[in-house]
Amino acid sequence: MEFLKVDSVDAxxxxxxxxxxxxxxxxxxxxxNQALGRVAAExxxxxxxxxxxxxxxxxxxxxxxxxxxxxxxSIPVFLTLAGRVEMGQPAxxxxxxxxxxxxFTGGMLPDGANAVVMVEYTEEFGxxxxxxxxxxxxxxxxxxxGEDMKAGDLLLRKGKRILxxxxxALAAAGVNAVSVYxxxxxxxxxxxxxxxxxxxxxxxxxxxxxxxxxLSALAKKHGLELVSTSVLPDDQNALEQAVRTAMQNSxxxxxxxxxxxxxxxxxxxxxxxxxxxxxxxHGIAIKPxxxxxxxxxxxxxxxxxxxxxxxxxxxxxxxLLIGWLLREVMGAQPPPAIPARITCNVASAPGKLxxxxxxxxxTGSKYTAEPVxxxxxxxxxxxxxxxxxxxxxxxxxxxxxxxxxxxxx
Amino acid sequence: MEFLKVDSVDAxxxxxxxxxxxxxxxxxxxxxNQALGRVAAExxxxxxxxxxxxxxxxxxxxxxxxxxxxxxxSIPVFLTLAGRVEMGQPAxxxxxxxxxxxxFTGGMLPDGANAVVMVEYTEEFGxxxxxxxxxxxxxxxxxxxGEDMKAGDLLLRKGKRILxxxxxALAAAGVNAVSVYxxxxxxxxxxxxxxxxxxxxxxxxxxxxxxxxxLSALAKKHGLELVSTSVLPDDQNALEQAVRTAMQNSxxxxxxxxxxxxxxxxxxxxxxxxxxxxxxxHGIAIKPxxxxxxxxxxxxxxxxxxxxxxxxxxxxxxxLLIGWLLREVMGAQPPPAIPARITCNVASAPGKLxxxxxxxxxTGSKYTAEPVxxxxxxxxxxxxxxxxxxxxxxxxxxxxxxxxxxxxx
Numbered sequence: 001m002e003f004l005k006v007d008s009v010d011a012x013x014x015x016x017x018x019x020x021x022x023x024x025x026x027x028x029x030x031x032x033n034q035a036l037g038r039v040a041a042e043x044x045x046x047x048x049x050x051x052x053x054x055x056x057x058x059x060x061x062x063x064x065x066x067x068x069x070x071x072x073x074s075i076p077v078f079l080t081l082a083g084r085v086e087m088g089q090p091a092x093x094x095x096x097x098x099x100x101x102x103x104f105t106g107g108m109l110p111d112g113a114n115a116v117v118m119v120e121y122t123e124e125f126g127x128x129x130x131x132x133x134x135x136x137x138x139x140x141x142x143x144x145x146g147e148d149m150k151a152g153d154l155l156l157r158k159g160k161r162i163l164x165x166x167x168x169a170l171a172a173a174g175v176n177a178v179s180v181y182x183x184x185x186x187x188x189x190x191x192x193x194x195x196x197x198x199x200x201x202x203x204x205x206x207x208x209x210x211x212x213x214x215l216s217a218l219a220k221k222h223g224l225e226l227v228s229t230s231v232l233p234d235d236q237n238a239l240e241q242a243v244r245t246a247m248q249n250s251x252x253x254x255x256x257x258x259x260x261x262x263x264x265x266x267x268x269x270x271x272x273x274x275x276x277x278x279x280x281x282h283g284i285a286i287k288p289x290x291x292x293x294x295x296x297x298x299x300x301x302x303x304x305x306x307x308x309x310x311x312x313x314x315x316x317x318x319x320l321l322i323g324w325l326l327r328e329v330m331g332a333q334p335p336p337a338i339p340a341r342i343t344c345n346v347a348s349a350p351g352k353l354x355x356x357x358x359x360x361x362x363t364g365s366k367y368t369a370e371p372v373x374x375x376x377x378x379x380x381x382x383x384x385x386x387x388x389x390x391x392x393x394x395x396x397x398x399x400x401x402x403x404x405x406x407x408x409x
Numbered sequence: 410m411e412f413l414k415v416d417s418v419d420a421x422x423x424x425x426x427x428x429x430x431x432x433x434x435x436x437x438x439x440x441x442n443q444a445l446g447r448v449a450a451e452x453x454x455x456x457x458x459x460x461x462x463x464x465x466x467x468x469x470x471x472x473x474x475x476x477x478x479x480x481x482x483s484i485p486v487f488l489t490l491a492g493r494v495e496m497g498q499p500a501x502x503x504x505x506x507x508x509x510x511x512x513f514t515g516g517m518l519p520d521g522a523n524a525v526v527m528v529e530y531t532e533e534f535g536x537x538x539x540x541x542x543x544x545x546x547x548x549x550x551x552x553x554x555g556e557d558m559k560a561g562d563l564l565l566r567k568g569k570r571i572l573x574x575x576x577x578a579l580a581a582a583g584v585n586a587v588s589v590y591x592x593x594x595x596x597x598x599x600x601x602x603x604x605x606x607x608x609x610x611x612x613x614x615x616x617x618x619x620x621x622x623x624l625s626a627l628a629k630k631h632g633l634e635l636v637s638t639s640v641l642p643d644d645q646n647a648l649e650q651a652v653r654t655a656m657q658n659s660x661x662x663x664x665x666x667x668x669x670x671x672x673x674x675x676x677x678x679x680x681x682x683x684x685x686x687x688x689x690x691h692g693i694a695i696k697p698x699x700x701x702x703x704x705x706x707x708x709x710x711x712x713x714x715x716x717x718x719x720x721x722x723x724x725x726x727x728x729l730l731i732g733w734l735l736r737e738v739m740g741a742q743p744p745p746a747i748p749a750r751i752t753c754n755v756a757s758a759p760g761k762l763x764x765x766x767x768x769x770x771x772t773g774s775k776y777t778a779e780p781v782x783x784x785x786x787x788x789x790x791x792x793x794x795x796x797x798x799x800x801x802x803x804x805x806x807x808x809x810x811x812x813x814x815x816x817x818x
Contacts, residue, residue, distance in 0.1 A: 032607070036626045050788075053613055057785040087643065088603035090613035105718060106603060106786075108614045148787040155792070163818050164630055165791035168623030168720050171607040172616075172788055194497035194515060198441070198580040204462055204499035205517045207581075214577030217445045221573055234496065309514060311577050336795075336817065338745050339774040365748040365812045376466040377515075378557040379459075379581055382574035383564070386745075403774045408745065409572050 006283040008393070009320060009353050012294060015280050016325050019296035020303055024251055024329050028182040032170040035162045037223070038180035039330045044156035046173045049146035054109040058141045061100040061122055061130055062091075062113035068135040071121075076131040081124065085110060100130050109142060116141035149173065159331030181330050183225035187246035188215050191232045191239060191257035191267075192309060210311040210379060211256040218315055222323050224252070240270045247274065247302045252322070256307040256314045267306040271295045275304055285393060286320065287349040288313035288376060294321070310377035316355045316388070319407075337405035338387070340367035344400050348391045357385035360406055369406050385409065415692040417802070418729060418762050421703060424689050425734050428705035429712055433660055433738050437591040441579040444571045446632075447589035448739045453565035455582045458555035463518035467550045470509040470531055470539055471500075471522035477544040480530075485540040490533065494519060509539050518551060525550035558582065568740030590739050592634035596655035597624050600641045600648060600666035600676075601718060619720040619788060620665040627724055631732050633661070649679045656683065656711045661731070665716040665723045676715040680704040684713055694802060695729065696758040697722035697785060703730075719786035725764045725797070728816075746814035747796070749776035753809050757800040766794035769815055778815050794818065 007015065027041040056062065063079065071077040084102040085091040095101060095112035103109065103116060118141065121134035149155060155173055156166055162180070170178060188211075195209040196202050212229045219226055227250045232238045239255065246253040255267045272278040275297035284292045291313075293306035305322065307314040327334055340360060348354050358369040369389055374381035389404035391397060398404065416424065436450040465471065472488065480486040493511035494500040502510060504521035512518065512525060527550065530543035558564060564582055565575055571589070579587060597620075604618040605611050621638045628635055636659045641647045648664065655662040664676045681687040684706030693701045700722075702715035714731065716723040736743055749769060757763050767778040778798055783790035798813035800806065807813065 032622060033625065036629055051616065052611060055616075085614070087601060088615050106601070106616065143784050143787065147784065148789050153789075163792075164623050164626035165720075165724060165788060165794075165818065167626040168619040168724070169788045169792045171622040172619045172720075174607050174610070174617055176608050192496060192515070198583050199585050201583070202461060205494070206497050207460065207464075207515065208583055210577040210581045213441060213580040214573050216442070217573035217576040220445055311574075311581075315574060315577070336747050336769055336771065336776070338747065339776070360745055362745065365814060367745070367748070375552050375556065378552065379574060379578045380557050380562075383572075383578045405774055409574065 006285050006290065007281045008285050012281045012284045012292075012321060013324060016294060016303075016321060017328060019280065019294070020325065020329060023301060024303060024325070025184055026182045027179050029177045030180055031176060032167045032178055035167060035170075035178050035180055036164065038162050039223075039332045040156050040158050040160050040162060040178065041181045041330070042179040043154055043158045044170070044175060044178060046149040046151055046153045046155045047175065048151050048173065050148045050172050051143055051145060053145055055143045056103045056105060056107050056109060056116045056141060057143055058116055058118045059104050060116045060118045060141065061132070062095065062103045062109050062116050063100045063132070063136065064095060064097055064113060065115040065136050065138045065140065067097060068115070068117060068132055071132045071135045073133050076123075076133045079130045079132060081128050081130050100132075114138050114142070159333070161332055183223055184251045184326060185227045185249065186219050186224040186252040186254060187227045187250040188212060188219065188229045189232055189239070189242050189246065189253070189255045190230070191234055191255060193234045195231055197231070211307075211309070211314055214311050214315055214379075215254065215256060215307070215318060218318050222326055224326070234266070236266050236270060239266060240273065243270050243304075244274055247297060247300045250302060252303045252305060254305045254307060254322075257309040268293050271304045271306065275302070279304070284317070284321075285352045286317065287352045287354045289317035289320075289355075290352070292317045292321070311379050312377055312382055315382060320355070335408060337407045338367055340369035340389070340404055340406050341401050342389070342398055342404055343368050343370045345397060346371050346391060347397045348393065351393055353393045354391040355388045356391060357381050357388045358406060359384065360386040367406070369404055382409070415694050415699065416690045417694050421690045421693045421701075421730060422733060425703060425712075425730060426737060428689065428703075429734065429738060432710060433712060433734070434593055435591045436588050438586045439589055440585060441576045441587055444576060444579075444587050444589055445573065447571050448632075448741045449565050449567050449569050449571060449587065450590045450739070451588040452563060452567045453579070453584060453587060455558040455560055455562045455564045456584065457560050457582065459557045459581050460552055460554060462554055464552045465512045465514060465516050465518060465525045465550060466552055467525055467527045468513050469525045469527045469550065470541070471504065471512045471518050471525050472509045472541070472545065473504060473506055473522060474524040474545050474547045474549065476506060477524070477526060477541055480541045480544045482542045485532075485542045488539045488541060490537050490539050509541075523547050523551070568742070570741055592632055593660045593735060594636045594658065595628050595633045595661040595663060596636045596659040597621060597628065597638045598641055598648070598651050598655065598662070598664045599639070600643055600664060602643045604640055606640070620716075620718070620723055623720050623724055623788075624663060624665060624716070624727060627727050631735055633735075643675070645675050645679060648675060649682065652679050652713070653683055656706060656709045659711060661712045661714060663714045663716060663731075666718040677702050680713045680715065684711070688713070693726070693730075694761045695726065696761045696763045698726035698729075698764075699761070701726045701730070720788050721786055721791055724791060729764070744817060746816050747776055749778035749798070749813055749815050750810050751798070751807055751813055752777050752779045754806060755780050755800060756806045757802065760802055762802045763800040764797045765800060766790050766797045767815060768793065769795040776815070778813055791818070
């Protein structure tokens with residue numbers, strides 16, 4: 001039976017990647033101001049040297065370093081004050097031996113000077129004289145042209161998630177547009193006759209719709225753009241109509257629900273009716289989340305994802321597959337996982353990769369991971385957790401005190 | 410001299426916290442959909458039991474567990490199929506011994522039933538009969554009312570940064586409004602005669618303005634709302650006018666620049682003219698970032714921050730003081746730091762806490778932190794780093810192979 005053909009997580013990931021090779025992400029140009037948290041879609045190289053001129057890193061006096069060689073606290077060296085470099089102005093003077101010029105942090109060094117003495121080690125006297133009580137080496141307290149970045153240096157790496165300092169570096173270099181990945185457009189369809197809106201009071205047998213809200217938030221967290229969200233009854237025609245519409249304006253169509261027997265095949269049937277090549281993964285060896293299906297439509301370039309109805313399963317599969325895929329196609333790195341020791345033995349499901357939600361605690365530089373136990377589908381197993389770790393499918397389980405890597409939510 | 414009175418980071422933090430006790434943050438009510446990434450301003454308790462009724466966690470058949478005790482793969486137990494529970498409907502039947510009812514994942518258990526047999530271990534025959542090949546224990550594959558959350562359980566803790574699963578839990582519980590901290594309003598003023606806009610070509614002595622862009626992005630990253638940003642010449646009247654205006658509509662006024670001798674006191678003078686009690690920290694024992702000043706105005710409830718002109722110093726001080734303060738007043742936790750071993754000796758500045766930007770690398774479950782070296786103020790020391798670690802002020806420095814905690818950017 002087709003639904004028993006279950007892929008490993010690695011196999012499912014490879015199929016995902018292969019299926020979207022025609023393109024899941026596109027690029028757009030934004031200003032650095034708009035780029036925070038976005039992923040760079042192209043390498044950016046520095047167009048010029050930064051700084052463009054020799055700058056002082058301190059407030060003080062530009063000197064010829066050789067002039068200061070004999071300076072000490074008890075026997076200062078005396079120099080002639082030849083002028084001052086104003087901020088934002090070129091240094092319109094040239095120093096010769098025995099001369100110095102006042103310069104401020106970030107100011108331009110005069111020709112002839114090759115170091116700066118900090119103001120703390122100087123004393124002006126008589127308007128034209130300066131006593132210096134500390135020697136400086138050649139180049140001391142000076143940043144050379146191109147020392148921060150040289151023209152042609154890699155300023156921003158493709159695949160990097162853009163941080164405030166990157167925006168600062170782009171500003172410094174005068175790069176006023178940056179190519180980033182455009183948000184991937186997603187539609188989220190939640191199916192189930194039992195679902196009512198959160199503001200409604202469920203009658204016996206009904207439950208409030210969790211998945212639309214939890215998955216929408218997860219999609220936003222991963223930088224997706226939500227085209228629309230809908231709640232549908234367990235009706236194949238309604239689902240088919242909704243998926244067809246979504247395929248026209250979305251890069252990813254996510255259907256959650258359909259875990260019950262009659263419905264199990266409904267999402268697959270709809271995907272296979274509408275898409276070519278259609279469904280290629282009929283289940284994944286992962287706990288929770290086995291009844292996940294994956295497919296693709298070449299014509300509309302739409303990724304089709306059928307997630308379990310259980311919110312916990314749906315969210316874990318989203319993290320492990322969709323989140324992974326989005327990073328992979330952009331060449332982005334996941335946030336570093338936290339090494340921790342588990343506080344108790346945990347079981348592995350035979351043949352399945354098991355995701356364990358856990359709480360992190362830190363003592364000194366060591367973390368412990370306390371698994372959060374709970375029955376299938378309980379949302380509080382996720383709200384009480386800081387992250388999750390993975391027990392591999394071939395393990396007997398993991399022992400108390402064993403090392404795991406915790407991926408933060 | 411007043412500017413030599415330097416506070417430790419701990420002392421500066423305590424003064425910050427004391428100064429804003431009149432209030433830096435306010436609360437607002439948002440829908441769960443709007444709450445992603447916001448910090449909960451009040452505890453939220455579950456208003457009712459979730460689930461509200463006994464739910465099956467699998468597709469299968471509701472049974473009286475005692476009826477299945479003898480079931481095995483070779484000798485099944487035979488039960489009478491009394492009906493089916495439709496999704497979203499109450500279970501309108503009561504099972505007695507020898508009976509079972511079809512139920513789907515998330516469906517309601519009929520009265521009388523106390524467990525569910527997974528469909529994989531059953532076979533229907535003759536329309537009214539069911540063969541069961543595996544026994545189930547009392548309560549197996551069933552979630553009890555209140556087992557996910559009980560009425561009165563803490564659903565969302567004050568100070569928690571709201572994750573997708575929290576939004577799911579709020580939806581599940583029918584909580585349609587949540588109290589979160591409103592964004593703190595900030596104005597960022599960058600001063601310097603040498604500054605030109607990133608789209609301009611600097612002449613000798615001029616540099617492009619980095620701080621406005623880097624600090625704005627950092628402010629956004631920390632959830633601040635930017636009221637305005639301005640670039641000002643080194644002119645006390647202009648600064649005073651800008652700070653006065655900003656104090657009327659901002660919770661925090663940040664002035665960056667003013668590191669050169671004449672300007673060093675300008676920001677302090679302006680803060681002290683406009684604010685009561687005014688400046689309380691005239692420098693911080695931190696590298697980079699010593700020339701930071703902090704003040705407060707009781708009447709307008711405005712925090713006044715004078716940051717160094719060096720972008721790297723300004724950003725590190727923002728992270729360590731403003732970022733810290735915002736979390737502290739909301740009761741929010743910082744993201745977990747990463748334990749790592751440093752790849753080389755690093756120096757400590759005498760009497761100062763030193764922030765070392767570093768690159769993280771992982772081998773197995775171990776991270777190493779490679780310090781990024783560079784002269785004062787070089788923005789690339791931050792763009793090449795994944796985070797930073799702190800060398801304490803009383804240390805001789807840190808040795809190669811020593812343990813540090815890396816705070817991610």
